[in-house]
Amino acid sequence: MVTVRQSAASVAAAVRDPELPVLTLAELGVLRDVREDADGGVTVALTPTYSGCPAIAEMRADLDAALRDAGYEQVRVVTVLSPPWTTDWISETGRAKLLAAGIAPPGPAPRRDGPVPLTLLPTRTAVVPCPHCGSPDTEETSRHSATPCRALRRCRVCREPFEQVKEL
Structure with a gap:
């Protein structure tokens, strides 16, 4: 039986924010890009909510763990600072989840x-x-x-x- 590996983008999109766990990183708008690389690895671009955000280290670790658990051996999480994140990047689904919480x-x-x-x-x-x-x-x-x-x-x-x- 062949197991089909989940796409890296769907795995990364499901990772929850450590400070607002009702939201995923995708709903929060900090997940910029997820690329499956030619070497079989994954590169994830992540933007902190503000420079010096203490949760960025945990976001990186959670993304790394989720992608490794999904079968990706090489995981690179890069920080992207431009354009800077704003609260406008929170999705409508994310806003509804905040309100419900x-x-x-x-x-x-x-x-x-x-x-x-x-x-x-x-x-x-x-x-x-x-x-x-x-x-x-x-x-x-x-x-x-x-x-x-x-x-x-x-x-x-x-x-x-x-x-x-x-x-x-």
């Missing part, structure tokens, strides 16, 4: 030309609807949460706390 998906990412300016002023946040009841009457309780990409919020109507993926 009680995490407010991000709105549109801010548009920038050139380097990101450093400012110590508070960030301006658009209305963030509650993922539990849908009310737009929510407040930020902490700009930082379990990861730098998320903030803590609370609904003023249903009083439930929730996380928000920040627009980046």
